Amino acid sequence: MHIAVSAAGDDGVTLTELDEAGRPGGAPVSVPREAFAEAVSEREPGSPRWVWDDTRRWYPGLLEAGVVVERCVDLRLNHVILKNSAATADSELALAPASAWDVPSDWAPQAASDALFELGALRGRRPEEGADPIEEFRRQRSAVAGSADPNRLSLLLAAESAGALIAVEMEFAGLPWSAERHNELLEGLLGARPHPGQRPARMQALLGDIRFALADPSANPDSPVELVKSLRRAGIDVTSTNKWELQRHEHPAIEPLLAYKKLSRLLSANGWNWIDAWVNDGRFRPVYVPGGVVTGRWASDGGGALQLPHQVRGAVVADPGWLFVVADAAQLEPRILTAMSGDRAMAAAGHDRDLYDGIVASGAVDTRAHAKVAMLGAMYGATTGESGRMLPKLERAYPRAIRFVEEAARAGERGEVVSTHLGRSSPRPPVEWRQQQDDAQQEGADEPLLAAAKTARRSWGRFTRNFVVQGTAAEWALSWMAGLRGRLARLGPGLPLAQRPHLVFFLHDEVMVHTPAELADAVAAEVRAAAEDAGRLLFGGLPVQFPVTVATVESYDQAKG
DNA sequence: ACGAATTGCGCC
DNA sequence: AGGGCGCAATTCGT
Numbered sequence: 001m002h003i004a005v006s007a008a009g010d011d012g013v014t015l016t017e018l019d020e021a022g023r024p025g026g027a028p029v030s031v032p033r034e035a036f037a038e039a040v041s042e043r044e045p046g047s048p049r050w051v052w053d054d055t056r057r058w059y060p061g062l063l064e065a066g067v068v069v070e071r072c073v074d075l076r077l078n079h080v081i082l083k084n085s086a087a088t089a090d091s092e093l094a095l096a097p098a099s100a101w102d103v104p105s106d107w108a109p110q111a112a113s114d115a116l117f118e119l120g121a122l123r124g125r126r127p128e129e130g131a132d133p134i135e136e137f138r139r140q141r142s143a144v145a146g147s148a149d150p151n152r153l154s155l156l157l158a159a160e161s162a163g164a165l166i167a168v169e170m171e172f173a174g175l176p177w178s179a180e181r182h183n184e185l186l187e188g189l190l191g192a193r194p195h196p197g198q199r200p201a202r203m204q205a206l207l208g209d210i211r212f213a214l215a216d217p218s219a220n221p222d223s224p225v226e227l228v229k230s231l232r233r234a235g236i237d238v239t240s241t242n243k244w245e246l247q248r249h250e251h252p253a254i255e256p257l258l259a260y261k262k263l264s265r266l267l268s269a270n271g272w273n274w275i276d277a278w279v280n281d282g283r284f285r286p287v288y289v290p291g292g293v294v295t296g297r298w299a300s301d302g303g304g305a306l307q308l309p310h311q312v313r314g315a316v317v318a319d320p321g322w323l324f325v326v327a328d329a330a331q332l333e334p335r336i337l338t339a340m341s342g343d344r345a346m347a348a349a350g351h352d353r354d355l356y357d358g359i360v361a362s363g364a365v366d367t368r369a370h371a372k373v374a375m376l377g378a379m380y381g382a383t384t385g386e387s388g389r390m391l392p393k394l395e396r397a398y399p400r401a402i403r404f405v406e407e408a409a410r411a412g413e414r415g416e417v418v419s420t421h422l423g424r425s426s427p428r429p430p431v432e433w434r435q436q437q438d439d440a441q442q443e444g445a446d447e448p449l450l451a452a453a454k455t456a457r458r459s460w461g462r463f464t465r466n467f468v469v470q471g472t473a474a475e476w477a478l479s480w481m482a483g484l485r486g487r488l489a490r491l492g493p494g495l496p497l498a499q500r501p502h503l504v505f506f507l508h509d510e511v512m513v514h515t516p517a518e519l520a521d522a523v524a525a526e527v528r529a530a531a532e533d534a535g536r537l538l539f540g541g542l543p544v545q546f547p548v549t550v551a552t553v554e555s556y557d558q559a560k561g
Numbered sequence: 562a563c564g565a566a567t568t569g570c571g572c573c
Numbered sequence: 574a575g576g577g578c579g580c581a582a583t584t585c586g587t
Contacts, residue, residue: 223583224568242569265570268581293577297573304579307572333573380575387575458574466576470573508573508577 002073003043004134005052015039018051021145022138037065049073051137055164057107063172066496068489074164075136076105077291078157082143087153087423091143100131149423155537156422156475160291162482166503167288167298169485173497174283175316175504176514179275181555182315186271189311190263193272200267206260213253221260269304270312278303282319288506295467296424296474297508306507316505316556318514325501325523326559327550328510329477329531331355334375336473339535339544340421341404345397347544364397365390378405379469381462405465412464413457420471421538429460472538476546477509479537483530484511491519491526512556520552 002018013036017025031039040050040062049071052058062069079101082088144153186193191201199207211219219230224241231238236251243261246254278284284303292299300306308316318324329335334355338346349358359371370386374394377387378401395402408418412426415434419425433456439445440453485503492500501515501523515523527550535546551559 225584240568261569265581269571269579295577297577299578301579304571304581307570307579309571311571377575382575384574455574462574462576470577473573510573 001046001048002051002137003048004137005050005058006133013039016134017048018134018137020141022134022141024134037062037067040069041065041067044070047071051075051133053101053131053133053136054105054107055161055168056105059165059168060172063169063497068169068497069165070486070489071158072161072165073137073140073157074161074290075133075140076101077160077164078140079136080291081156081160081424082140082153084425084427085147085153085423086417086419086425087147087149088143091139091146093139093143096139101136147423152422155479156420156424159422159475159478159482160296162485163290163298163478166481166485166506167290169497170288170503170506171285173502173504173514174281174285175512176282176318176322177279177284178282178315178317179279181317182275182279182312183272185312185314186266190267190271200263203260203263203267206256206263209256210253210260213251213256221257222264266309266311269307270309274303284316293474294427295471296420296478297470298474298506310557313559314555314557318554321517322514323517323520324504324553324556324559325513325515325520325527325550326510326553326556327512327524327527327531327548328560329480330547330549331375332476332509332546333379333469333473335544335546336421336476337379337401337404337469339539339542340468340472341401342542343398343401343404344543346401347542349398351543351545359394359397362397365393378402379466381405381409381458381465405469408468409461409465411461412467413461415460416464418464418468420468420475422472422475424471424475426464426467426471433460473509476534476538477506480530480534481506481511483533483537484513484527487526487530488513488523491522524550524552 002022004016004018006014006016008014008030011033012030013033014028014030016028019025029039044067047070050058050069051073052075054076055072055074059069079093082091082093083102088094140157144150144157147153183193190203194200207221210221211217214230214234216230216234220226227241228238231241231253234251234253236249236253238245238249243258246258278286284305286303286305287301288305289299289301298306316324331350331354334346335350337343338350345362346355349355349362351358354368356368356371356375359365359375360368365371365374370390373387374390376382377391378394382388382391391402411418415429415437417425417428436453436456440450481503488501488503501513501519503511504514505512511527513523513527528548531546531548535544549560553559
């Protein structure tokens with residue numbers, strides 16, 4: 001059963017039962033905002049699917065009232081998918097002009113301070129006209145029903161909506177974070193916390209080494225422009241200060257300089273200021289943004305949640321009596337490519353073992369490192385270097401897989417749209433791109449113009465090449481996590497989220513569950529089972545495995561990393 | 562002086 | 574001539 005949730009006046013909520021096609025069934029029921037959570041929890045035993053415009057708008061309040069929602073339809077996220085999908089291109093929804101449903105969520109993130117939250121409540125609330133959730137739900141059901149493969153799209157929409165629930169739940173629970181342990185890690189690497197504007201001792205010492213090695217007492221590694229000048233004066237022929245270029249040179253200044261930059265990065269991105277800004281009551285609460293990346297990956301807003309450096313992962317510490325179950329999907333993207341392309345040779349290479357080892361065992365390349373760089377290159381569109389050299393070997397052994405990504409690249413170069421397995425489609429190239437290609441076709445187009453157009457064409461091809469793999473991997477990961485979420489709920493039936501195993505972190509192909517220690521083994525089993533489910537859901541009977549590595553740990557740095 | 566763009570690097 | 578991001582600090586542009 002579906003129940004639509006919509007705002008009624010300033011401070012009420014209307015609940016309307018809907019049938020499968022999205023038509024209203026019984027009479028709508030209006031309740032005051034204060035009674036909303038209770039009204040939802042009363043319905044829970046029958047587990048309806050809650051249909052609402054924006055999970056971030058409705059769900060935080062429910063969680064605070066102790067209500068965990070089992071299933072939902074996030075109309076805004078699903079709208080974006082259907083609006084862009086090639087599978088629903090001729091639907092009423094896709095053909096309609098832009099509306100309130102095309103505007104990104106502006107509901108105040110839960111992580112905002114109270115003061116900001118109050119401010120957000122006063123402004124930034126869009127008018128509701130043209131945004132009737134019941135009407136939108138009907139349009140979405142109709143678009144899916146009229147597509148060539150409603151099952152795949154339905155799965156995608158369900159997974160995306162489950163992700164929206166999980167994102168809010170992870171913000172609600174927070175990632176357990178020991179500020180004390182973090183401080184110890186920083187002190188070990190940098191020295192004691194300095195006064196504002198001062199360098200930590202370890203960086204100050206390295207600065208001395210750099211200046212000595214360059215024979216330049218005023219060298220300033222914090223300024224790329226000045227640093228390039230200093231390096232060139234010392235006879236080091238660089239044009240930029242990035243790590244890649246610096247590493248190629250042999251000079252006593254290079255090593256301390258790279259060490260300095262590494263520490264400088266740690267200090268500015270995840271140093272003491274970061275702790276002050278982001279850790280409260282032993283929890284790090286970033287804002288996750290489902291669907292924040294065009295490929296369907298999540299993005300995050302604030303705190304750099306999806307870029308936590310390995311250096312500080314030791315500060316992610318489970319509560320006393322609790323543990324983390326950390327799991328990641330092994331070689332996810334190559335396996336996704338294997339399944340999408342139906343490459344049986346590659347499926348065999350990855351059967352019951354590390355896929356890269358299997359590629360070596362097949363004789364295609366000589367080392368695991370070569371297999372890995374060649375596969376990544378194939379999926380990213382590398383043409384030069386080691387990766388480019390390995391590619392022909394890979395293509396001889398696995399022609400179907402390699403041709404699959406090549407096809408996606410050629411389509412992009414022609415300006416076409418490509419789609420993931422479940423039907424999320426790539427954006428069309430920007431109008432300037434189209435214009436540039438057209439200009440290059442004109443008679444008398446000069447050489448620089450032709451070259452620039454070709455560069456842009458290849459670049460868009462690399463994007464579409466990667467889109468199909470990265471996007472389908474995101475679909476698998478969402479399905480995995482959504483299934484795991486349901487399984488975790490059954491490990492602690494009726495318990496509030498924070499008192500039973502719950503997800504606390506998600507990083508593209510990796511999940512982390514915070515669990516009472518005695519349930520850790522059960523959680524690990526659910527993680528594996530959910531991964532098997534995800535493979536079956538997306539690819540049915542194809543003989544492609546999606547193994548996961550699972551570690552039960554007290555702190556994040558103990559997971560393989 | 563200020564906002565926009567760039568650089569550099571962290572994650573997958 | 575290698576895909577997708579977010580963030581801080583520097584540098585550019587007006």
